Amino acid sequence: xxxxxxxxxKTQELLFELRVADVMRPQVICVRPDQxxxxxxxLLREHRISGTPVLDGDEVVGMITIADLIAFLVSGExxxxxxxxxxxxxxxxxxxxxxxxxxxxxxxTRFGRFPVIDPQTHKLVGILTKGLxxxxxxxxxxxxxxxxxxxxxxASHIFEDLVAEYKEIYLxxxxxxxxxxxxxxxxxxxxxxxxxxxxxxxxxxxxxxxxYEAEMNAVIYADSGVMEFRIAPxxxxxxxxxxGPGIEDVARAMxxxxxxxxxxxxxxxxxxxxxIPNIRKCADxxxxxxxxxxxxxxSVRIFTGREGEGA
Amino acid sequence: xxxxxxxxxxxLTVHSGCDRLxxxxxxxxxxxxxxxxxxxxxxxxxxxxxxxxxxIVAVAVMKSLAGIVLVKGRAPDEDTxxxxxxEGVAILSSAQGAFATAARLHELGVAGD
Numbered sequence: 001x002x003x004x005x006x007x008x009x010k011t012q013e014l015l016f017e018l019r020v021a022d023v024m025r026p027q028v029i030c031v032r033p034d035q036x037x038x039x040x041x042x043l044l045r046e047h048r049i050s051g052t053p054v055l056d057g058d059e060v061v062g063m064i065t066i067a068d069l070i071a072f073l074v075s076g077e078x079x080x081x082x083x084x085x086x087x088x089x090x091x092x093x094x095x096x097x098x099x100x101x102x103x104x105x106x107x108x109t110r111f112g113r114f115p116v117i118d119p120q121t122h123k124l125v126g127i128l129t130k131g132l133x134x135x136x137x138x139x140x141x142x143x144x145x146x147x148x149x150x151x152x153x154x155a156s157h158i159f160e161d162l163v164a165e166y167k168e169i170y171l172x173x174x175x176x177x178x179x180x181x182x183x184x185x186x187x188x189x190x191x192x193x194x195x196x197x198x199x200x201x202x203x204x205x206x207x208x209x210x211x212y213e214a215e216m217n218a219v220i221y222a223d224s225g226v227m228e229f230r231i232a233p234x235x236x237x238x239x240x241x242x243x244g245p246g247i248e249d250v251a252r253a254m255x256x257x258x259x260x261x262x263x264x265x266x267x268x269x270x271x272x273x274x275x276i277p278n279i280r281k282c283a284d285x286x287x288x289x290x291x292x293x294x295x296x297x298x299s300v301r302i303f304t305g306r307e308g309e310g311a
Numbered sequence: 312x313x314x315x316x317x318x319x320x321x322x323l324t325v326h327s328g329c330d331r332l333x334x335x336x337x338x339x340x341x342x343x344x345x346x347x348x349x350x351x352x353x354x355x356x357x358x359x360x361x362x363x364x365x366x367i368v369a370v371a372v373m374k375s376l377a378g379i380v381l382v383k384g385r386a387p388d389e390d391t392x393x394x395x396x397x398e399g400v401a402i403l404s405s406a407q408g409a410f411a412t413a414a415r416l417h418e419l420g421v422a423g424d
Binding site: 180183187272273277 | 343344345346347349350354360362364365366367368369370372373374375390398
């Protein structure tokens with residue numbers, strides 16, 4: 001579910017990342033103003049295009065489209081020069097413009113295609129249509145998807161791919177006390193990492209809850225802390241060490257509903273005395289070591305097993 | 312029932328995650344205690360709360376919640392919306408209180424414990 005969200009954010013980012021040059025069709029076909037409409041008809045048919053820029057030497061002087069051709073055919077004239085039927089002084093795009101800005105131009109004008117020129121030389125370098133934008137976006141999305149697939153594949157095979165007698169991955173996060181702006185960030189990133197590593201969803205979920213509660217405890221009560229994760233093929237070990245006030249009575253802190261949180265913390269919805277019970281519920285093994293005035297260390301072990309993988 | 316249908320039926324305001332409105336909602340959970348949600352909200356449920364600070368986003372992500380409904384017309388803090396957009400979390404708000412909101416969700420078939 002979360003991959004989809006990330007993917008959607010990606011597609012929105014694409015509009016801000018892709019430039020006209022990335023999706024335009026490099027121009028190869030153009031016509032001169034002195035050519036005839038009959039020549040245009042043959043050219044459009046031959047190349048299966050519905051419009052093209054009109055070039056006088058190096059300069060774009062107009063756009064001529066299939067709509068102009070139809071109007072000409074309906075009028076019953078026997079022949080005409082392109083110069084007399086084209087749209088003069090067309091709006092043009094620069095090849096280095098971001099797609100997000102260009103899309104507006106399509107919306108605000110009734111034009112279906114724009115000539116693209118080089119921002120320095122002002123020479124024609126391509127043509128852009130809505131269709132080309134969509135094609136370009138789809139190509140880029142596919143690239144992104146493949147890259148994420150490869151990332152996930154690599155991550156989930158890391159234990160198989162590396163050869164050693166003992167294999168473990170260590171990930172560490174620094175925690176800053178009372179920084180509610182960053183609070184939860186380490187756990188959020190860790191959840192993403194675990195999914196990439198191909199850890200079973202139920203285990204990811206248990207670790208997410210345990211790590212969030214441990215992280216919040218450190219953020220609420222301590223000045224700073226360190227969150228460490230050790231991921232091995234059979235188990236995930238988490239240790240959160242904080243430099244905080246410590247817990248006077250660890251046994252009581254394990255009881256649901258016991259909390260020493262100040263009022264302002266409770267107002268935010270923390271400090272309900274459920275943090276440590278939640279951690280215990282999610283852990284296969286939990287250990288709390290605390291020294292008043294020095295700090296607290298919460299250690300959690302979750303056995304990942306090897307059975308039921310990919311569930 | 313999707314978040315979009317719920318939003319339409321209850322006349323909710325969407326604050327973030329417009330692209331998440333096709334999420335199916337079958338269960339709900341109501342609490343202002345973040346640890347209670349972490350410990351007890353069913354995965355994928357819709358969370359009704361008064362809390363509007365940034366940390367609700369992390370809770371929604373960690374519990375893979377379908378979305379968050381703020382009650383009594385409370386709007387999320389600015390940085391809450393920013394975080395929600397970044398993480399892809401839908402935040403909606405109801406002009407009604409928590410009890411009425413939950414009751415209407417229940418009428419629509421959203422189950423709770």
